[in-house]
Amino acid sequence: MIKKLWLFSFLLIVLVGCSTTNTLKTPENLRYENGFLKWSLVDNAEHYVLDINTQTRLVYNDSFNLKDYPSGNYTVRIASFVNGKLSDYSEPINFQLIQNEVISEIHMNDKYLILRVYFGLKYRVHVKEIETGTLIKTEDLELNHFDYSTLADGLYDIEIILLLEETQVSTKTIRILKGDFTYVKDVGIVLDIEVPTSIYYKDKELEANIDYEIDEYGFILDAEVINSLADTVDGFLITFKYDVDVLVYMDLVIIGKPEMVSSNSATYKGEDLSFEFDLKGGLFESLNGTDLQTDDYTFTGNVLTIKASYIERMIQKDPSATAVFLTFLMTNSPHVVFGFISIKLS
Numbered sequence: 001m002i003k004k005l006w007l008f009s010f011l012l013i014v015l016v017g018c019s020t021t022n023t024l025k026t027p028e029n030l031r032y033e034n035g036f037l038k039w040s041l042v043d044n045a046e047h048y049v050l051d052i053n054t055q056t057r058l059v060y061n062d063s064f065n066l067k068d069y070p071s072g073n074y075t076v077r078i079a080s081f082v083n084g085k086l087s088d089y090s091e092p093i094n095f096q097l098i099q100n101e102v103i104s105e106i107h108m109n110d111k112y113l114i115l116r117v118y119f120g121l122k123y124r125v126h127v128k129e130i131e132t133g134t135l136i137k138t139e140d141l142e143l144n145h146f147d148y149s150t151l152a153d154g155l156y157d158i159e160i161i162l163l164l165e166e167t168q169v170s171t172k173t174i175r176i177l178k179g180d181f182t183y184v185k186d187v188g189i190v191l192d193i194e195v196p197t198s199i200y201y202k203d204k205e206l207e208a209n210i211d212y213e214i215d216e217y218g219f220i221l222d223a224e225v226i227n228s229l230a231d232t233v234d235g236f237l238i239t240f241k242y243d244v245d246v247l248v249y250m251d252l253v254i255i256g257k258p259e260m261v262s263s264n265s266a267t268y269k270g271e272d273l274s275f276e277f278d279l280k281g282g283l284f285e286s287l288n289g290t291d292l293q294t295d296d297y298t299f300t301g302n303v304l305t306i307k308a309s310y311i312e313r314m315i316q317k318d319p320s321a322t323a324v325f326l327t328f329l330m331t332n333s334p335h336v337v338f339g340f341i342s343i344k345l346s
Helices: 002-022 223-229 308-317
Strands: 029-033 036-037 048-052 055-059 062-063 072-082 093-097 112-114 122-129 134-141 146-148 155-163 167-178 182-184 190-191 199-200 213-215 216-223 235-241 246-253 266-270 273-280 283-288 297-300 302-308 324-331 337-344
Touching: 029 093, 029 283, 055 062, 134 146, 190 223, 216 223, 283 297, 308 337
Parallel strands: 167 246, 182 246, 266 337
Antiparallel strands: 029 036, 036 062, 048 055, 048 072, 072 093, 112 146, 122 134, 122 155, 155 167, 182 190, 190 216, 199 235, 213 216, 235 246, 273 302, 283 324, 297 302, 324 337
């Protein structure tokens, strides 16, 4: 009986000893330092489990580099792992991670500066008028775009500040030229600007004397280049490279060239003659001919009507004439169209 009691006591001591040996401690001294998470090593730990904003990572030493994590607020806790078992998690720590975020992917249309979305961060915009050097506007953006359309025409520095709550993460200053830069699809545009070091459409650098010209009239970008580059029917954004980039957005306006739809020749048979036009929103400016008066014709609803009374008057004036010729002018700025009408006398 004494032998059995001794054996039971020995086994109990062994089991208790094993249980104590295999109990894994929770890592201590978890802290954030200069972009790294650090903690004290635990004896016998095979690895560590980091819970970073509820996402887990396995680590095999006493530190973890947060270089792949974006700027933001973080909550982290840690546990040790051995023999298929996980220790209790440590008390969580909270910290702000500020990375060197680069403000990029800035786009511009006829109303907004559109910025890249950084989740958990916000933008603040300072607007400075270049001519006077005055800070004229400060705005915290609820969304990732800034409405610049309310600014008067002119040159502005836009300082874009990326914030984590009130901590500055990054900043970038761009310059915009705000104005009514409407270019015609078939014609192109001329801008009176200082000569830039380079010119970009998106990531493409435009080549001088191939894509554009700069002469005494200014910067000239013709329609063929615009149409080959632009991937939108709304407008065209280019960047002029100086010490500070200058973004210029130009509206695209398709202005059609007026045309004569019907034939420009007809045979007179004793009745009024009509000719049809498509002005594309432009104007029929004038009709000219020998002794032609304004009451000798009408232009209504894109239809030109030449009265028989005028043609009869031309026949009486020269009975040997075989034809009457008239010229006309149509405009739809910047288009100017000249044409003629031939009326055969039967």
